[in-house]
Amino acid sequence: MTGIDSVNWKLAASGGLQKMRVQQADTVDYFLRAGDQEVYLNDLLGHYLRLEFKQNIQCVYCGRKTKTSFNQGYCYPCFQSLAQCDRCIMSPELCHFAEGTCREPEWGETHCFQEHIVYLANSSSLKVGITRHTQLPVRWIDQGAVAALPLFAVSSRKLVGLLEVMLKQWLADKTNWRKMLKHEFDEIDLQQERIRILSLCEQPLRQLQEAHPGQINVISESDVQDFRYPSISWPKKISTFNLDKQPVAEGKLLAIKGQYLIFDSGCLNLRKFTAYDVDFYTQ
Numbered sequence: 001m002t003g004i005d006s007v008n009w010k011l012a013a014s015g016g017l018q019k020m021r022v023q024q025a026d027t028v029d030y031f032l033r034a035g036d037q038e039v040y041l042n043d044l045l046g047h048y049l050r051l052e053f054k055q056n057i058q059c060v061y062c063g064r065k066t067k068t069s070f071n072q073g074y075c076y077p078c079f080q081s082l083a084q085c086d087r088c089i090m091s092p093e094l095c096h097f098a099e100g101t102c103r104e105p106e107w108g109e110t111h112c113f114q115e116h117i118v119y120l121a122n123s124s125s126l127k128v129g130i131t132r133h134t135q136l137p138v139r140w141i142d143q144g145a146v147a148a149l150p151l152f153a154v155s156s157r158k159l160v161g162l163l164e165v166m167l168k169q170w171l172a173d174k175t176n177w178r179k180m181l182k183h184e185f186d187e188i189d190l191q192q193e194r195i196r197i198l199s200l201c202e203q204p205l206r207q208l209q210e211a212h213p214g215q216i217n218v219i220s221e222s223d224v225q226d227f228r229y230p231s232i233s234w235p236k237k238i239s240t241f242n243l244d245k246q247p248v249a250e251g252k253l254l255a256i257k258g259q260y261l262i263f264d265s266g267c268l269n270l271r272k273f274t275a276y277d278v279d280f281y282t283q
Contacts, residue, residue: 015035024141034278052247060274084111
């Protein structure tokens, strides 16, 4: 027997799946996390791996068992009640804290009223993105960016959302995830793009800064950060595993990028299946 049929599987981790922990290095370091166990993945390139969903999902917030995961790991009651699951998390310009209708005002004060960064990134082509300053560079790695550059520092989540909406006149805010997984990307000089975008948005930016004095600051001096991802090869065609339909994902690990394991048999987005109870096997 050859290939995957002959693998002698060894249980390496078991429990609720979490998004991979990453560390910036010459080549990004990846760690698979299941329950309270962690497995370093870079050394497993070229090895056969198997991840098996045990038909159990427990909410990442309250621990309640749920048949369906909402918003990457929450049960429906938590999805409906928690501020971190509100629509303004995905669309921060819709923040309604000032109207007194935040689901959890204390949570909002802690998470939404801190410095956020507007950035340029190249994951497949040029895009604009936003994140809390504490999430860099993890946010860029999770998106599979090959390069990124901070553009603005902003005082609150709603204001950073308004700024992003303004910039979407000239910039995309989505990644072509299939190109990202194929490691196909445009050659882009982010420093030159920064100059171009600041010129294009000069007037609306000034108006927004005048309306919110001292709360939007251009990051005038910053280096482009480049990222390399662990790989043996990149796929020519993209197919994906869905643990809800097929509870086993297995194959030879060829690369890791964003929050995806890239096998010779397909790609698995680990973040999508946060809170799924799994067994993770290695050779």
